[in-house]
Amino acid sequence: MTRYSEIKKILKSHKLRVTDGRVDTLEFFLRQAKTLSLKDLEKEFKNSDRVTLYRTLSSFTEHGVLHKIPDDSGHATYGLCHDTCSSEDHSHDHMHFKCNECGTIECLEQNIPVVKIPGYHVKEANLILKGICKTCAA
Amino acid sequence: MTRYSEIKKILKSHKLRVTDGRVDTLEFFLRQAKTLSLKDLEKEFKNSDRVTLYRTLSSFTEHGVLHKIPDDSGHATYGLCHDTCSSEDHSHDHMHFKCNECGTIECLEQNIPVVKIPGYHVKEANLILKGICKTCAA
DNA sequence: TTACTTTTGCAACAGTGTTGCATATAGACA
DNA sequence: TGTCTATATGCAACACTGTTGCAAAAGTAA
Ligand SMILES: [Mn+2]
Ligand SMILES: [Mn+2]
Ligand SMILES: [Zn+2]
Ligand SMILES: [Zn+2]
Numbered sequence: 001m002t003r004y005s006e007i008k009k010i011l012k013s014h015k016l017r018v019t020d021g022r023v024d025t026l027e028f029f030l031r032q033a034k035t036l037s038l039k040d041l042e043k044e045f046k047n048s049d050r051v052t053l054y055r056t057l058s059s060f061t062e063h064g065v066l067h068k069i070p071d072d073s074g075h076a077t078y079g080l081c082h083d084t085c086s087s088e089d090h091s092h093d094h095m096h097f098k099c100n101e102c103g104t105i106e107c108l109e110q111n112i113p114v115v116k117i118p119g120y121h122v123k124e125a126n127l128i129l130k131g132i133c134k135t136c137a138a
Numbered sequence: 139m140t141r142y143s144e145i146k147k148i149l150k151s152h153k154l155r156v157t158d159g160r161v162d163t164l165e166f167f168l169r170q171a172k173t174l175s176l177k178d179l180e181k182e183f184k185n186s187d188r189v190t191l192y193r194t195l196s197s198f199t200e201h202g203v204l205h206k207i208p209d210d211s212g213h214a215t216y217g218l219c220h221d222t223c224s225s226e227d228h229s230h231d232h233m234h235f236k237c238n239e240c241g242t243i244e245c246l247e248q249n250i251p252v253v254k255i256p257g258y259h260v261k262e263a264n265l266i267l268k269g270i271c272k273t274c275a276a
Numbered sequence: 277t278t279a280c281t282t283t284t285g286c287a288a289c290a291g292t293g294t295t296g297c298a299t300a301t302a303g304a305c306a
Numbered sequence: 307t308g309t310c311t312a313t314a315t316g317c318a319a320c321a322c323t324g325t326t327g328c329a330a331a332a333g334t335a336a
Contacts, residue, residue: 017301017302017303017312017313017314018302018303019301019302019313019314019315021314021315022314038292038293039291039292048316049315049316049317051293051294051295051315051316051317051318052314052315052316054292054293054294055314055315056314059314070210070266071210072208072209072210072214072264074212074291074292074293074323074324075291075292076210076292076293095253097255097258097260100261108255110253110255112265113251115233115248115265115267117235117246117248117267119272119275119276120235120267120269120270120271120272120275121269121270121275122235122267122268122269123238123268123269123270124267124268124269125265125266125267125268126210126264126265126266126268127250127253127263127264127265128208128263128264129253129255129258129260129262129263130260130261130262130263130264131258131259131260131261131262132258132259132261133258134257134258137257137258137259138257155281155282155283155332155333155334156333156334157282157283157284157332157333158332159283159284160283176323176324177323186285187284187285187286188323189284189285189286189287189324189325189326190283190284190285192323192324192325193283193284194283197283212292212293212322212323212324213323214323214324
């Protein structure tokens with residue numbers, strides 16, 4: 001199976017129309033294998049419209065191809081979902097790591113510990129660790 | 139001791155000049171006893187300049203009167219520090235809770251569990267829980 | 277009171293995110 | 307394959323938070 005047909009398959013399985021821009025964007029995510037921001041896409045696809053890239057990220061997130069990683073920096077970052085995610089079931093319990101040196105944000109394997117607080121209904125948890133990543137620490 | 143002299147004392151102990159705006163802002167934080175954003179201050183102090191309020195939050199944060207609470211919504215929120223915080227020592231390990239209904243962000247007593255990841259240097263952790271707060275759940 | 281330092285108010289700008297709308301295109305179906 | 311309809315795209319424009327520069331005002335210490 002070619003890379004292109006694989007990407008098309010992913011898009012279709014998430015009920016997304018196959019367009020050139022979406023194929024390129026998804027291919028970029030798969031090739032980079034790391035989280036990306038709108039800015040990253042803008043740099044990569046200089047001829048593409050900013051708003052279209054923005055909407056690509058939105059629809060990917062909505063359809064379970066990507067998940068939005070909460071960040072206080074003002075730069076929204078996106079990471080690939082696992083195969084299990086769809087428009088319907090789209091949940092993530094893993095934590096994230098932001099490197100103070102290279103700036104990359106990584107999805108970690110580890111899940112966020114369950115926290116219970118008397119009187120509260122906890123429905124969601126976001127844990128972001130900061131420090132020096134494996135690559136930069138080496 | 140009057141409220142005003144108490145507030146003056148707090149400002150001075152954090153090496154901040156006592157100005158009308160700072161007294162009002164700190165008084166508001168103490169009275170509300172909850173986290174506040176720049177927007178909240180703008181609503182309360184309609185005659186004040188937005189930039190001045192912004193800088194008040196900045197200097198308070200810098201001098202250990204407030205701590206900035208990371209939020210992905212784009213609204214930076216601030217909470218009072220404990221008495222122990224100063225310009226020098228200004229650390230927080232507690233988690234925060236954001237209510238999906240009333241929108242308030244609370245500082246929780248509980249500290250964030252320590253997470254270790256092989257190969258990484260974790261220096262900071264931010265855990266934000268979301269759901270329904272005690273007041274809204276009742 | 278004076279002299280020095282910091283804060284304030286105003287204007288202006290930067291950056292991200294977001295919407296509306298006309299046009300182009302993908303996917304479905306005859 | 308050609309036609310139709312819903313969706314995606316490109317462009318312009320806007321909303322909003324955060325941020326800086328600078329001159330005038332105010333705080334503090336001598
Ligand atoms: Mn992730
Ligand atoms: Mn707090
Ligand atoms: Zn790194
Ligand atoms: Zn609530």
